[in-house]
Amino acid sequence: MWIILLLQLSLSIASEKYNVCGITINSDEEIKSFKKHLNPKDFNFVELTDVIDPAAIQKKEVPNDWFDAVCEKDIRCDVLVISGHFGGSFFGDKGIGLSLDALEKYSCNGKCKNILNSAKEVFLMGCNTLATKDSDHRTPEQYLQVLLDDDIDRAQAERIVQARYGALGDSFKDRMQRVFENVPNIYGFTSVGPSGKTVKPFLDKYFNKVGDYKEHILKIQTQDIVNLIEGANKAVKKFNNPVLAEVMATTAHAECAGITSSDPAYRIKKDICKFYDNNISQEDKVGLAEALLTTDDALLYIPTISSYFSTYQSDAVKKLKNNKKIEALLIKVAEDVKGSPATYIDIISLQEKIGYISEKKFLAEVKQVLLPYVKKMDRESADLLCSVEDMDSLYERYEKIAFKASDMNLSKLGTRDGVGTLGCINVAGESKQEVSSKLVSYMGQKRADPEYEAEYYYILGKNITAADFKIAEPQMIKTFSAQKNLEYKMALQISLATAYERSKDMKGLEELYKTGDLYAGNDWDSRQIILEAASHLEERSEVFVKIAMDKTRSNLNNTDLYGAAQMVGIFKTDQDIESLKQIISTQNTNSINSYFSVISDKSAVSPKVMDIYVNTVLGSHEADWVSINEVIASKLTREQKDKLLQFATEHPGHTAAYSIKEHCK
Numbered sequence: 001m002w003i004i005l006l007l008q009l010s011l012s013i014a015s016e017k018y019n020v021c022g023i024t025i026n027s028d029e030e031i032k033s034f035k036k037h038l039n040p041k042d043f044n045f046v047e048l049t050d051v052i053d054p055a056a057i058q059k060k061e062v063p064n065d066w067f068d069a070v071c072e073k074d075i076r077c078d079v080l081v082i083s084g085h086f087g088g089s090f091f092g093d094k095g096i097g098l099s100l101d102a103l104e105k106y107s108c109n110g111k112c113k114n115i116l117n118s119a120k121e122v123f124l125m126g127c128n129t130l131a132t133k134d135s136d137h138r139t140p141e142q143y144l145q146v147l148l149d150d151d152i153d154r155a156q157a158e159r160i161v162q163a164r165y166g167a168l169g170d171s172f173k174d175r176m177q178r179v180f181e182n183v184p185n186i187y188g189f190t191s192v193g194p195s196g197k198t199v200k201p202f203l204d205k206y207f208n209k210v211g212d213y214k215e216h217i218l219k220i221q222t223q224d225i226v227n228l229i230e231g232a233n234k235a236v237k238k239f240n241n242p243v244l245a246e247v248m249a250t251t252a253h254a255e256c257a258g259i260t261s262s263d264p265a266y267r268i269k270k271d272i273c274k275f276y277d278n279n280i281s282q283e284d285k286v287g288l289a290e291a292l293l294t295t296d297d298a299l300l301y302i303p304t305i306s307s308y309f310s311t312y313q314s315d316a317v318k319k320l321k322n323n324k325k326i327e328a329l330l331i332k333v334a335e336d337v338k339g340s341p342a343t344y345i346d347i348i349s350l351q352e353k354i355g356y357i358s359e360k361k362f363l364a365e366v367k368q369v370l371l372p373y374v375k376k377m378d379r380e381s382a383d384l385l386c387s388v389e390d391m392d393s394l395y396e397r398y399e400k401i402a403f404k405a406s407d408m409n410l411s412k413l414g415t416r417d418g419v420g421t422l423g424c425i426n427v428a429g430e431s432k433q434e435v436s437s438k439l440v441s442y443m444g445q446k447r448a449d450p451e452y453e454a455e456y457y458y459i460l461g462k463n464i465t466a467a468d469f470k471i472a473e474p475q476m477i478k479t480f481s482a483q484k485n486l487e488y489k490m491a492l493q494i495s496l497a498t499a500y501e502r503s504k505d506m507k508g509l510e511e512l513y514k515t516g517d518l519y520a521g522n523d524w525d526s527r528q529i530i531l532e533a534a535s536h537l538e539e540r541s542e543v544f545v546k547i548a549m550d551k552t553r554s555n556l557n558n559t560d561l562y563g564a565a566q567m568v569g570i571f572k573t574d575q576d577i578e579s580l581k582q583i584i585s586t587q588n589t590n591s592i593n594s595y596f597s598v599i600s601d602k603s604a605v606s607p608k609v610m611d612i613y614v615n616t617v618l619g620s621h622e623a624d625w626v627s628i629n630e631v632i633a634s635k636l637t638r639e640q641k642d643k644l645l646q647f648a649t650e651h652p653g654h655t656a657a658y659s660i661k662e663h664c665k
Contacts, residue, residue: 017041017042017043017044018042018043018078018214018217019043019044019045019046019076019078019079020034020038020045020077020078020079020081021046021075021079021081021115022034022045022046022047022049022081022082023048023049023080023082023084023090024047025082025083025084025085025090025091025092025094025096025097025098026090026091026092026093026196027083027092027195027197028083028196029197029199030081030083030125030200030203031047031081031083033200033203034079034081034207036204036207037203037207037208038207038213039213039214042213042214043213043214046075046077048075051066051070051073052069052096057095060095061095062095062096062097064102066096067106070115071106071111071112074114075114075115076114077115077118078118078119078120078121078217079120079121079123080115080121080122080123081122081125082098082122082123082124082126083125083126084096084098084125085126085127085150086124086126086127086129087127087128087147087152087157088100088160088163088172089101089102091152100172100175101307103179104178104179104272104276105276106179107180107181107269107273108272108273108276108277109277116180117180117181117183117258119180119183120183120184120185120217120221121184121185121241122180122185122187122258123188124186124188125196125199126188126189126193127189127191127192127193128172128189128190128192128193129176129189129193130172130173130176130186130187130188130189130190131171131173131189132174132190133165133171134190135165136190137192138191138192140164140165143164143165147161148383154342154380154383154384154386154387154388155342155387155388156342156387158340158341158342159303159343159346162303162337162340162343163303166337166340166343167336168299168302168333168343169299169300169302169303169304173188173190173254173256174265174268176188176258177256177257177258177259178258178265178268178269179258181258181259181269182258182259182260183257183258184220184257185220185240185241185255185257186255186256186257187241187244187253187254187255188253188254188255189253189254190252190253190254192252193251193252199251202248202251205247206244210243240255241255268297268300271292272301272304274288275288275304275305282312282316285308286317286319289301289305289308290319290320290323290326292305293320293323293325293326293329294323294325294326298329302333302347305350306346306349306350309349309350309353309354310353310392310393317354317355320354321355326354327354327356330347330351330354330356331351333347334348334351338369341369341370341373342384342387344369345366345391345393345394346393348362348365348366349362349391349393363397363400366394366401367401367403370385370388370401371403371407374408374421375407375409377408377409377415377417377421378412378417378418378421379417379420381421382417382420382423382424385424386423388424396630396631398426399426401426402426402429403427403428403431404427404431405428405434405435406431408422408435410435410438413438414442414445419439419455419456419459420455420459422435422463423455423458423459427463432465433465433467435463436463436465436468439460439463439464440460440471440472442456443460443472443475444475450483450485451488453488454485454487454488454490454491454492455491457476457479457491457495458491458492458494458495460476460495461476461494461495461496461497462498464499464502465502466502466503466504469503470503473499476492476495476499477496480492480493480496480515490519490526493512493518493526493527493529494529496512497512497529497530497532497533498529498533500512500533501533501534501536501537504537504538506537506541509533509534509537509541510541513527513530513543513544513547525551528551528563531544531547531548531566531567532566532567532600534548534567534570535548535566535567535568535570535600535603536569536600536602536604537569538604540573540576541570545570545572545576548567548570548571549571549579549580551567552564552567552583553583556583556587556591556595559591561598564595565596565600566598566599566600566603568580568599568605568609569600569602569604569605571606571609574608577606577608580609580612581612589616589621589624589625589626590624590625590626592612592613592616593613593616593617593620593625593627596613596616596632597627597629597632599631599635600631601631601634607635607636607637610635610636610640611640613632614636614643614644617647617660618643618644618647620654620656622651622654622655624655625655626655626656627655627656628644628656628662628663628664629659630663632663633663633664644660644664645661645665647660648664
C-alpha cells in the first residue's frame, strides 16, 4: 500500500516543473551553465538575490539580513546553486554576503526549509565549502593571508583559519551538512576551488554526460522514496553522483549528504540550535553551555557559546564561575590560541563574562597581546589593531587601552602602515604631545598617493595637540583647499573638524562649515562631522543651534536617529532644550529610546536634555522596548539614576529593569 502511494507521489512530482534557485554572490558563470543545459520546459530559474534593492548593491550597502526576505517568499528549491568566494561566509564583488553562521541560524529556526532542506542537490561553488579539518597544500598562515587579501578583517580571518585548521569549532563540511539537513546530495570543494570561468567547462561537460537532467533529479527523488520505505534499515543507501565526481576529478571536488534526524551527529545540531531559540530562557542556555563545556566535544561548541555570550546580558552566567573544569579548559584553550590574537581575545572575553577574570585583568591581557603589533607598526599591525578595535567584547572599552610613545616605533609614522596603525590605537595622555609632534614633523613629506595623503591628514586630526595645531593649521587648510578628489577632500574636512574640536575652537568649526557640503545632492551632508564636533564642546554656538534644530527635525522624520543624536550636545539653553523636546515628542517611546541609545560618549549633553530620556522611561509601558547603556548612564545625574532605580524596583518585569540596575547602581 505504502509503495503504491509513494510511487503515485513520485509520478505527481515528476509532472511538475523543478525550481533551480541561484544565490549568485560573485561569478554568474555557474548559473549560466545550468540555464544553458536545462530544459526550460522542465525547470524554472529563480535568482534569490533579486530580493535585494539594486541601489543597495550599487552602493555596496546590502543589509546583513537580506536573506530574511528570501525566506519570507518560501520558494521551494529543488536544486540550489550558491556561487561566491567562501571563507566562513560567501562573498564577492557585488557586496553581498551570506555567512555560515547566518545559514546555521536560518536552518535552526526552520523559516527557510523549502530553500535549505527541500533541495535534491546543493552546489556550493566556492573554496573550502566542504573542507574538513585536514591539512591541504596551504599552511594556516598562507590561508590567513589569502583571506586578508580578500579584504576580510584580521579578527574574522583568524576565526576562519581556526575553523578551517584549528581545534576550535566544527569543520565547514560538518556545518554545511547540518545547514542542509535532509538534502541527499551536497557538492563543494575541500580546498581551493575553480573560479567561475574555470569551472564552466567542467559543468558543460557534466551536463552533456548526464543528458536529461529531469530524469537525473527524478532518480534522486526515487531513491528518497526508497529511503522512506526502508526507514527502519540503518543502512539506507544514499544516491551519489559518480558523473560529477568523474568530471571534477582534477579539482578538490567533494560530495556528501545533509544530516538526518537519525544521524548520531544530529544531537550537535539540536544543541547549537538551542542558542538561536528565543523561546529558551537565558538561564537555560547558561545551563546548556555548562553541560556542553564539560563534555568531550567541548572544543566544538566553544565558538558558538563564545559568540552567544558576546552579546549576552544576565548575571545568570556567573553561576559557571565555580565550575573549575570549565575554568581549566578555557585557560588551556587561551594558551593554545595565543598566536592568534583575535581568537585569544574571544576566549579571555568568555573568561571575563563568566567571572574567572576581572575587567581590569581582561583589558591588561588584551594590551599585552597587542603590544608586539603596536611596536612593529607594519601592515599586519594595522590590519589586526583596526579589526580588534571593532570586536564586540571591546565595544565602548577599547579606549581604556592606551599605549605610550615608548610602546611604538615612532619612525614608522613616516610610512603609510605606521600611520594606519596609529589610527587604530589610543595614545596615553603623557605621550600625546610626543606623538603629535612626531606626526606633524612628517607633514611636509611628499606623498604620491592622494589616498595616503588623505589618510595621513585624517589621522593627524585625531592626534594633533592644540599647540601643534596652531603651527599646522595654515598648511592643513591649504591642502584641504587644493584637494580636488571629493573622497580625499572629505578626509581633510574631517581632519580639520577633529583638530578644531581638540583645540576647543568653535569659531574655527563655524568657518569650516562655510566651506560647504562636499557631497551636495547626495543623502548625506559631509558637514555632519562638523556638527558632531561642535556637539562635543561646552561652548554654545548660535549658528549651529539653528542648523542642528532643522537637521534634527529632518533626520527624525527620515528615521535617521543616529544622525540626529550626534548633534544633541549643541543644545545648551532652556530654550534650546524646550525646542528639542517638542521635536523629540513627535516620536514613539521606542524611537526616543533608540535616539538616546546612540548619542556619542563625547557629546556635552545637558542634564536637562537627559530629563527627556528619564521621563520617557518613567512614562513607558512593559510592552515598550526600553533599555539603558553605559553611555546614557554616564550622562545621567545621581538624582536621575535614583529615579530610574526606583522605577526598576517598582516594575521588575519591565524591559528596562535589568539594564537600569546594571548601569545605575
